[in-house]
Amino acid sequence: MSSSSPTGPFVGRPVIAVLAIVALMLAAANLRGGLVVVGPLVMEIRDSLQISASAFSLLTTLPLLCFAGMSICVPWLTRRWAPQWISIAGLMVISLGVGFRLLDSYALVIVGTLLLGCAIAVLNVLIPGLVKAFFPRQVGLMTGLYSVTLSLGAGMGVFLAIPLLEQFGDWRYPVALWAVLPLFSVLFWLPMLKVKTVGRPANRQRVSLWRDKIAWSITFYMGLQSFYFYSMATWLPKILLENGLDAHQAGTATALINLVSIPFNLFVPILAAKMANQRLLVVGTFMVSFIGIAGIWWQPNAAPLLWASFIGMGCGSALSLALSFFVLRAENTAQATALSAMAQSIGYLLAALGPVSLGLMRDISGHWQWALLLLLALQLGQLASGWSAARPIKVKPDQSKL
Template sequence: MTTSSPYGPFAGRPVIALLASVALMLAAANLRGGLVVVGPLVMEIRAALDISASAFSMLTTLPLLCFGIMSICVPWLTRRWAPQWLSIVGLMVISLGVGLRLVDNYALVILGTLLLGSAIAVLNVLIPGLVKAFFPHRVGLMTGLYSVTLSAGAGLGVYLAIPLLEQFDNWRVPVAMWAVFPLLCILFWLPMIRVKGVGRPANPIRVSLWRDKLAWSITFYMGLQSFYFYSMATWLPKILLESGLNAHEAGTATALINLVSIPFNLLVPIFAAKMTNQRLLVLGTFVVSFTGIAGVWWQPTAAPLLWASLIGVGCGSALSLALSFFVLRASNTAQATALSAMAQSIGYLLAAFGPVSLGLMRDINGHWQWALVLLLALQVGQLIAGWYAARPLNVTPDQDRKHSRQR
């Protein structure tokens, strides 16, 4: 994927630029809703499928594994097909995957979950590269809007689930919404096929970053922030409940994680794009995240809303910074896609162990203290990785490094 103009392919074409913005944001809105909508409907879905709690947990664990496995394949796909076509196919597969999760057959539900997770993984990797290709002079703003839309889609999936269930007395209605929505979004992507300068290159070159230290620092930053977010999203309600809060208080605190992150999803990438290096943002993110976890470890019932808000600010800022690094540390769209693929592949595989590891530590020790200490230690590791990633450098592909040594 290449862009001929420093202002992108839409220079002097505000209407098509607006359409491209809408297409990107609509794609982002589909990347979490179809996954998280099943959470509030757990009892209804388990009853319909007649499955255990552990069997149901596969519906949330498998997508993370798909993120890790499929992400690494995306650069290979972009060397064979234009990213616009891959985005359209990805939206179609999301629709199919969600549709299969509506049937009363657990095997087909699992197949749908695998398709859904794989399609989301492809779009997860593609969108940062498309942001750089479509809007190279507005990467901060567009990355911020992408991050906000990603969080908003997740929030909408959870928020609408119970009202739609109560309105129609059928759990399939809120789930089916996320099968129809991607198909409508494809209408905005069809004009993108004709955009010149963004597509499969005539002589595609494989970009490998596996020997680049900067790429690995971004990968670890992405992985540790994902480990942190999915661990907190999974276990914070139970931690607060076991500490003495009632279900309403624990639910309200947990909801704040997504709510308070939204403005930081938008603002952090904008500030990051204007900075020579992003170390101040990395440090600030560490301080609020560490304080939030430390508060839960020290006295969870003292100020649960404050602790949850700090955790949410840290999660939102860290995700936005990771997404920003994909674009800011790459010289071109191919590098941005390769970096996004590497970081999300390793990152989500690491994140998949987060909830499992903390749950296992809770079962072994009978309390959450050591699990929270682990999160505090990993925050230090995330700070170190982010500190290195925030330097004003670009990643160096392995092939460029080899040519430099030969000279």
């Protein structure tokens, strides 16, 4: 059978195969928009809720901590309920969490943020395993589409925020969009309940990867690329502003990170799936990331758009490669889910530490040079972990019955 033909649960079922693709992509579209939409609305939300800048910062940092804490629980959930049911529940909780963030009480907004972060964490972990279960022969293409949709969802959240605010005159309208979209997405997940091959495992096996070297390599690769991305997304505008660029130039350069990453989100997983090992991609990703951050360290105002483009290439390639490792290094859906949970729990903990640690280094030193040198050093660590993760070796878990 051609690798472009549906396999797994969709052989001879083209309609439900298309519905599965739409369901997966819609789930991916919901995983960033509800979080990033508050960024462009910071002043309106602060004025409405009468909160300080530090109180507002919890709306963006708490979800990352939820990602770290909740990700590790997903394999436990999948041993008790079918992944399709968990996906539907996750989408509904995303809608509920965003709904809480529309209220006038800051305490309830925090509750909504926690719900939103936990639900997104579950789907972050679950979807790579579902990609492997639904499309075992198309993991490269489907991982690429998933990664692209993830970036597009984030971009749409930022892009639509101000136009919807100006149209309706209230910051709650652009936020409310992300309470409605998950409910619409659930409609496409309901037919997935009929797909029996990825239901709850009959043997109720627990898959542990904490002693596996390949799993740890992938975990560190995921963590270091997350540290890099969230650090740059948080501080690049301020770095450029402090080096003489105006707000428009700094904003354009930062926007390029997400824009340039999109083609790499798509094509890197496709290439990765065709390679015996992915070391060439690991090295290429390292080179463009290193050049981007070195340029910002060396002379940020010389070619900020060029440096930002290199950073975008590296971020897009690294994220897509990390997601590809989840499915390429696993033998089955349970292993892919366990690997995703392990890598994302530690990965997003590192991501949450990134902006804080770089900001602290800036405050202590009075400049960004040491913080940028730290990022350059961590790129070497990312290269080493990626070199190990790229070996064509499957993870070897310890398995035990519950």
